[in-house]
Amino acid sequence: MPTAMQAATPTSPRIELRGITKIYPSVVANKDISLSVMPGEIHAVLGENGAGKSTLMKIVYGVVKPDAGEMRWEGQPVVVANPAHARELGVGMVFQHFSLFETLTVVENVVLALPGKPPLGPLAQRITEVSERYGLPVDPRRLVHSLSVGERQRVEIIRCLLVNPKLLIMDEPTSVLTPQAVRKLFETLRQLASEGCSILYISHKLDEIQELCTGATVLRAGQVTGHCDPRQETPKTMARMMIGKDLPHPQHGAPNVREPRLVLAGLSRASPDPFGTDLQDMHLSVHAGEIVGIAGVSGNGQQELLAAISGEEPLTEKHPILLCGEEAGRMEPGARRALGLCFVPEERLGRGAVPRMSLADNALLTAHRQGYVKNGLVRFAAVEAFARQCIDGYNVKCGGPQAEAKSLSGGNLQKFIVGREMLQQPKVLVVAQPTWGVDVGAAAFIRQKIIDLRNEGVAILVVSEELDELFEISDRLVVIAKGRLSPAKPIKETNVEEIGVWMSGMWPDAGDAEHRSPAHEEAHHATQA
């Protein structure tokens, strides 16, 4: 039997790492890491934010050079000089921070990562085919800067699938996909694996790892703390291996709903971007002391709605947006923040934080209203103390308040930005993708903080593509589809199936809903009273 097995499957692993070590000036990213992946194996790399997963993957892909250690490719020792070399070997990678060029089109972005010189016309055709086959719809002619985060990720995945890799590295690939798209992606990955492709899969979603992966290596603080077979484990036991203790579970008390703080009264706007989504007659009120979730597949108007609410793209009329009782439609972001709005954008680098500025400076950018500027001068000590408060309070792993925002891993930066906004005592908090790329422990922590803020009487609007998350924290849910908002439904009166159907734009007639919604809101109040 063993000999038969050996004949059927190659004996040498597709890739084997031995004693990989990488030390950065302020942190040991990887210490003596060993792991191996067989052909056709889907191998998970598990770990908290900052555990060193991304660095390890960059070493495999040749972006970062290790300080010590050996790598073997199909039994032969190799030194991967650069990503082009890695691609020649047959390694493909989907990055967590996307490596896309914003001013180029999708097809131009794809062709840059392909060997040879395929002509753009037929390539666009192939992109469309692949994107349809794997349920990753994207228009090859669009400019990347007009795509949402979810759509950009689709481009990254498609780019890898086009080269038929032998080893595919996926760094948090499903974080912004819909449940259906995740299922399709898994089918794709399983099919790739059955054809002999090895997959290194990084995700913080333990249930996905359990469903998909056949082996796992757990990292904590840059070191391997164990190997396991996810099929033999439960998400709970894997979480314990990863963070060293049991997962906290968010506490969700009954809401104490008060006056409306953020009201959309017939918000409509044509998108200035030819590929954007037009917002159509949106009605919604978010009250003090409740969390309203907005569900929907990315690219259905979330970006445009958030830009309208944050003030990044002010409206031409005042009345469609009421913020704490004031007509705020034409206000700039600063004026809205002065009214008590705090905002966590979807893009962490570039919108949420300035990549090349220190954490303290980034904190000052939105928190300067908290008395950190006196007579036109910045009180640097106080700002630094505030940044430290964000770092300590939200467990951000970094080199201190003077660390560059860019140097943090995605999840840690997310924690910092969420902390910065939440610590400003907002009256209204708008959060896009609160836990995107954040590991389970930190995600549970952020969700709990959001709920705590609600209990303190803040009006909270959460836009997320993760339905589980929305069901966990929201009091009421609305769905956004094709630039329209569904009526709001209390979370207890709905379920994943219904919201899933609504996400394709099919909710009870919109005209009807408008007549019903005020009454519905009243009923909601009545139940609370």
Place this chain on the structure above:
Amino acid sequence: MIDTLVPIFAATIAAGTPLVFAALGELVTEKAGVLNLGVEGMMLIGAIAGFATAVTTGNLWLGTVAGMAAGAAMSAIFAVLTLNLMANQVASGLALTLFGLGLSAFVGKPFEGVSLLREGAPSLPLLGDLPVLGPILFRQHYLVYVSWAVFAAVSWFLFRSRAGLVLRSVGESPDSAHAIGYPVIRIRWLATLFGGALAGVGGAFLAVFYAPMWVEGMVAGRGWIALALVVFATWRPARVMVGAYLFGGVTIAQFFAQGGGIAIPAPFLSALPYLATIIVLVVISRNVATIRLNSPVSLGRSYRPD
């Protein structure tokens, strides 16, 4: 009327040609994310190297090649400083211009007052005999046709070829380009050398064919105008051409105005080409979306691979 305008237009094209070379070169450099403010210095070095070689050898084409090589050599100094040693691009570029000013004046001392035989512009067969267009477009110096070829080649390279796409991607995001495996530093080196070589050709054209003589500081700010052209033309070659010929046109027009005895102070007329070019370009380049889509995001930033 036509008879007076035709020579003006013909002279316009010749006067704009140094700018066409220098600005197209700088355009390619900047598209790769490198801001080389040393264009003025590189043009001056190109001018004196070209003129000196042409005088010594008696071969004008050899002079042009020498100008090109000298410009490229200047840009190589810049590339070593900014791309390999990570020096600040703005400061290094300014230093390069000052260096070029001083060195060209020093080297050029013996060549002041030396005259070079003016080579008459050849007339292209058939095309040169066309009415109106013939004298304007087709009785120019060969280097003018070369500049048109460079324009076509640069436009095609940047927006139609894969190599151009790679170059633009490096200027857009060197981190991403490095991550998918392109040699960022090498590509930036090549783009910088190309920019230097073309600036050198522009300077050589000025000293060897256009003037033809050597005067200290004879580039007279054309390098700076070339830099401004690239920005205000929102990094698009066709607009660079428009700007360059506009500058040439106003230069020639003000000569005629001065010669015609119009009662406007001469210094103001001399400043006019610079003013007019910048005003027109600012007006046509106000569209935020065009700037957003065409400007290289990483322009002027050093890139250090991990």
